[in-house]
Amino acid sequence: MTTTLNDKVALVTGGSRGIGAGIALRLAQDGADVALTYRQDAERAAMVVKQIEALGRRALAIQADGADPVAVEGAVDRTAAELGRLDILVNNAAVFLVGALDELGSAEVEQTIAVNVRAPYVAARAALRHLGDGGRIISIGSNVGERAVFPGLTLYAMSKTALVGLTRGLARELGPRAITVNLVNPGPTDTDANPADGPNAAAISGFTAVGRYARPADIAATVAHLASPEAGYVTGAVVNVDGGFTS
Structure with missing residues (x-):
């Protein structure tokens, strides 16, 4: 265990499983106290x-x-209130709704935008009440935002691409406070929702340069670096942790 993040407090949205759980555990291993959100x-x-x-x-x-902006804002405020401060916000929670353009209706569009786009914006806005100089905002995007290799990914890809604008805009806005804002785009990652032994796993692995899925710990390692003091000069960056999927 390192002490890189000693005395820091992090909030990881969607931190009960998959990549989010991996991030929460890694930040704790590096010394942070961690709050996490879950839906069900x-x-x-x-x-x-x-x-x-x-x-x-x-x-x-x-x-x-x-999907509930009041709940998102409340989670940020509760983290700061119960753990005493907030230094790191990781916007990880997301929905993954797949379907052709004429198959997904307004309800699916609204849910995707609410969770994947509006929630990170609301969380970041709420976090500014608590983040001190040197704070960190890290969002989790997707390789699909840069390379949609299958049909039916339009809505999800659109929502994840929006995080590029959020990241770059906030990086410029918050730079004078030494608050860094970055985006991590995972590639195919072995989780319950997308197992490395799933029916399409061989084809998906074939799109990467290394020929395999990532582990949640692989994504978490990059997030931990961006959250650390050593990454204080990295902001507005889009970091692909995708095994060469987008190369």
């Missing part, structure tokens, strides 16, 4: 909390639907 699965969120506490760090699970 309180049991899985509690498991991550126990893992963080086993590392000697404080942890907090907050139920919050990313």
